[in-house]
Amino acid sequence: MLGYIFRRLLLLVPVFLAVSVVIFSIIHLIPGDPIDNLLKIGSGPEQREIITARYGLDKPLVVQYWIWLSGVLQGDLGTAIVARRPVADLIAQALPHSLTLGLCALAFSTTFGIVLGVIAALNRDKFADQAIMGGVLLGSTMPGFWLGLLLILVFSVWLGMFPVSGARTWSALVLPVVTVGLGGTALVARVTRVAMIEAAQRDFVMLLHAKGMRPLRINLRHVLRHALIPVVTILSLRIGWILGGAVTVEVVFARPGLGTLLIKSLNQHDYPVVQACLLILAMAVMLGTLIGDVIQAAMDPRIRAALG
């Protein structure tokens, strides 16, 4: 098991390199450059050349990549061109906000998604099932930015229960968490429901009934246990997604997270910041699937056996 985790971590290295190449190339393919933001109005081409040279943007792309990569490998994410601060500082400021929002939203969607999915599966085709699945369909199709605005209107403007925006207090976290979490809740509820229904039809469930086990115990201890295995897959894919996927929601609620930082830097063509943000998101996706796989192995002895 430990050997497996180690092998998976080693695999992060080539993926890291590949992702960094892709990120670096794509960013430099986008028309425009950060110098535009730095030049004073009315400055001539000489000034542009000076600034371009100062940030090494006049060198060939391959050299620029090498300089950036060697910096990253030494733990130096570079300096933001427009913001003129170390990229690491910007990230350190933004990441905790995104992590808090992401993890709370993940906890929210896991808890409610599983509970709703189980209730729906146990009341299959009855009113509770149809009501939950209907609500879930609504939740999963509603775009986050719009849902966010709706929640702000109702709970902040009309009812005054939560702050409209910002990230200073814990109560400011509630609406963003609900906004990000609802989409995940819908997804988890659907997967849980289908997986429960499928697992309930497995042969061994019949034998559990034949042993005289109570249906509630069968459903919660055995059927749900099996149903959770695909749910973990879905959740692990969301771990990475939830850090970057909350971008629009962060903008709606004006939260100073990674998403807001990424959008701002993209608009300003602030290469070093964009690269660092994307790299972190890519690594988060990789780590998310790794965590998911480890949890699955812990839940299923057959997977453990296959991993050796």
Next chain:
Amino acid sequence: MLLRVENLSVQIGSITPLEGVNFDLDKGEILGLVGESGSGKSLTALALAGLLPLIGGRIPTGRLLFDGADMVPMSRSQLRALRGRKIAFVTQNPMTALDPVQRIGDQVDFVSRTHLGLGRKAARARTVELLTQLRIPQADTICNAYPHQLSGGMKQRIVIAMALSGDPELIIADEPTTALDVTVQAQIIQILTTLVRERGLALVLITHDMGVVAQACDKVVVLYAGRLAEQRQVNALFGRPAHPYSAALIGCIPREGMAPGSLVGIPGAVPSVASYPTGCRFHPRCTNAGAGCSDIVPELRSLDAGGAVACHYPLPGIENA
């Protein structure tokens, strides 16, 4: 009489895939329930175990007397108290019968802890003892193993141990050897028959293997297309089958000294529930069919020699009542 099945019918939705099944079984006896796929064997098994609600089935007519008490009107919790305790079930495919993520020991322990009220330690001791009796080597190590670590034959022994753990009076085994290797099949059948003889259990053995019936059973119930065809003592059935279908099934057993190519099957196939023929459901495949077979349903008639048959033209050699 431990088990008496009277005119049992099973309904699923608007269809009636099983009707008019009658038989009885005493302690220490093995009853073979035979027929081709789709004849209603497994439905009978589920009905006996009170598991019909699981597949959306119900019993519109008939009685299932177990120890004198009719199981048909019983509530789900009453049936649950019987299952695992008095009536145990051995499933068809041991490969999928056990929960793959739970340790073997815990799965077997559950039965005695629930039904016999044993504590954790006592239940485990009972499990180890049962596994040892079923000739499973290193039973205490096996208890900590997961199902995927065991062979099919080993898993079927675990399922049997689970069945025995509640100290039942009746075991229903639904094709317990179909999914196993031939060599293991014989072992499992031997284990089951020994248990019946030594412990005085009753066993309903569902199979489509007439060889197994001849070897292990005392009584046979032959089902065809959801109806009872013939119900006899084993020796009587094999000596002088009354129903042409029973005779055809017996004719399907390979025998020593048979000329190559002389083994014949039964032409045609079991009709599906949606397209049951009128009259006797076997008449389109029957070599003995005559007037009336295609439109009059044959009544179940008792035979002087014991047993009963549902046929307008039973095979000769049988004195009809």
